[in-house]
Amino acid sequence: MKIIDKISQPREDGKPYYSFEYFPPKTEVGVANLYDRLGRMAQTQPAFISCTWGAGGATAERTIGLCATAHSVYGIETLMHLTCTNMGKDKVDEALKQAKEAGIQNILALRGDPPRGQEYWSPCDDGFCHAIDLVRYIRQQYGDYFCIGIAGYPEGHVDSQDKDQDIVYLKEKVEAGADFIVTQLFYDVDTFVHWQKQCRDAGISVPIVPGVMPIQSHQAFRRIINLCNTKVPPHILEDLNDIKADDQAVKDYGVKLATTIVSELYHKHHINCFHFSTLNLEKSVRLVLQDLDFLPKGVQSSTALLNGKSVKSTALLAEAHRAETWDEFPNGRYGDSRSPAFGDNTYGAGVALPTSKASAKWGYPTSPNDITNLFIAYISGELQTLPWCDQALQTETDAIRKSLSTLNKAGLWTVSSQPSVNGAPSDDPMFGWGPRGGYVYQKEFIEFFVTSDKLPALLRQLAKDPIITYYAANRAGDSKTNVDDHDSQNAVTWGVFPGKEIVQPTIIEQVSFDAWRVEAFELWTEWEQQYPPESESRKLLKHLGDDTWLFNVVHNDFQNPGKLFEVILG
Incomplete structure (x- = not known):
């Protein structure tokens, strides 16, 4: 099913749609354990999940495999990220071919990060310089088979000096064939609302899905806002600074903040779909959905789920809880390689890279x-x-x-x-x-x-x-x-x-x-x-x-x- 056909329709129960973003773990055992995590998260009935794509197709096999498994085994609609920077036409063709063969019908078309060395980089001869080139190519080759999403930047793309021009480019991508927009993360609701109004005033009418990332740790939060150049209200920075030494308090605050952001967007501004960046973690997103009363009846964050089945025995409850929380406090470069979150990469498409400048x-x-x-x-x-x-x-x-x-x-x-x-x-x-x-x-x-x-x-x-x-x-x-x-x-x-x-x-x-x-x-x-x-x-x-x-x-x-x-x- 195309995502646009799902998220553009109001639900009968009045509740919103929500989706989850994952990345391919770096180890085989991490991949296997992410499948178990997907099974548990499938019980929350997300509208879809998305899976990131490594620069130059570095994670192509695992990305496609993850999307195909989520679709075929767990019945979850999938959105496969696809970047075109440093991707020749042959690689793009192969990725689209494999996606179609796997039953994947939704693509998030991204420029992706330029090769780190962008000061002396020339685009591939095949002409994929920007996301709009990929959108056009998919439409030329596959007509309306694929539902195409694109990225939006409420605070402006990190490479752009002109936010108004950003919206012009966004509109051009929609006119080239994009069906919906998923935004970069933000922590200031007013910034998003103002940007969304600018988009609507410019004639962009497709659904805009806000991206939400619950804060998992103070260090990771500081890292991502610096890389994305994300503006954070001063009171949030002050609150976090007071509790930065207490990882559990930071995670609790992250849940509360994400709940507040989504609640305001939903109740005050009538947004009906949200995309959660999970970093392959589980507990915080489930708690946000529980606190918002978005979860289906009978599914709560405190309900233990093991391999997609409700668990009632004390021993299995403990096992399921351990599976949900075993990577609860990531600390530094070396985590447990068995964890689905091992090797987490928060460098999203278009984010400034460590060696730039x-x-x-x-x-x-x-x-x-x-x-x-x-x-x-x-x-x-x-x-x-x-x-x-x-x-x-x-x-x-x-x-x-x-x-x-x-x-x-x-x-x-x-x-x-x-x-x-x-x-x-x-x-x-x-x-x-x-x-x-x-x-x-x-x-x-x-x-x-x-x-x-x-x-x-x-x-x-x-x-x-x-x-x-x-x-x-x-x-x-x-x-x-x-x-x-x-x-x-x-x-x-x-x-x-x-x-x-x-x-x-x-x-x-x-x-x-x-x-x-x-x-x-x-x-x-x-x-x-x-x-x-x-x-x-x-x-x-x-x-x-x-x-x-x-x-x-x-x-x-x-x-x-x-x-x-x-x-x-x-």
Whole structure:
């Protein structure tokens, strides 16, 4: 069924339509567990779900598979994202062909992110430069078979300097054949309402579906609003700042805020459809729907559902609750690779990328020493970002900042780290997370790049302490580790809270390191491509991307702070 035929009609019960956005997890077990999550969420009877599309078709197989499974197994209408940037005509044709064969009839046509290196990028010869090109092409090739959605930006596209021109472009996409609009997230209702009126005044009459993202954590929230250049009312920022150390309080606030936004749009402004960005999580969105009284009769967020079936036994209730909440407190880069939310990517279509405007951020490095100085400046707080770090360092880094600086001066370029913590209160302003009344623990770990000439000496140092475990790999896929069990999981952050199981939000394992290794070395390439061909900066970054190794090193005695730095530095 076409989505437009569903969302353009008022429901008999007067309740609105709602939909959920997912992304393809990076691991096979994560995909399998997302299917279980879809089964539970299907009980809420969404109008449709959407699934994101990786840049250049990087997630094509999993995106199409996820949409096809949701459609065929769970009976959920699906909206497949499709980007055209860095996608040749052959890839677009294949994606559309596979979508049709899988019974997918709805496409969200997006430009997508330009390749990271956009300053020196030329569009594909096939002419897909903008989303309107994709909309036109789909209509030319498939007539009215596909229902086509497009993206709208209430606060203006991040690449645009003229919001009025944005609306002109939006109208052109509708006239080219788009059936409905899904908006970028926002947290100011008045901004959306004003923008929607501008759209209507300009003659855009298709349904406009507001995008809603419940806040899941303070760190993720700050990251996405910075990347999307989203304006947030001051009182929301103040409220969050007061509770940022309490992850549970932030999640509760996120549910309340999303409920308030949707309620106002529905009751005051008569919006009848909402698109929730889930980040592949489950509980917050279900709670929002429950608080709004949008859920079908008999389906509540507190009702345990397992594999799409109501669960009544105590044991299965506990199992279902665990499946719903096991990734409730994502904390840092390394989550549980079994989680559907593992590898979450909040870089939506058109969002500014970490390496964009590289020369303005990091100048024109021409030697390894220049790279060292950039990392030291980041550690000291003089720089706010690096290609692998899109936010300033967290407060907890103060405990090891001097040691990190020493490592970087020695040519070990750190991209992630944490100090050891032995039972800090969960509301501790530096180390705390999770609900109040608990205690948190951390093992010391460091993640860094190191050039191949330093590799032998580093490995000799690490071998001196048997309590240390490490993973290492280079761009070519060569790897080294002292962890014998490929499937072992090392919890490096955990918390103990009243009335809860032990929560382990940060787990380092081979599969998660491998997934991050691919992305980390892609960022070397993307940084490199920000500079002109044949420039010294581009040559240097290409060489370093090929030559360096990525290390993740853990000291497993969390009662011995600073020991890891002593071992590495000799």
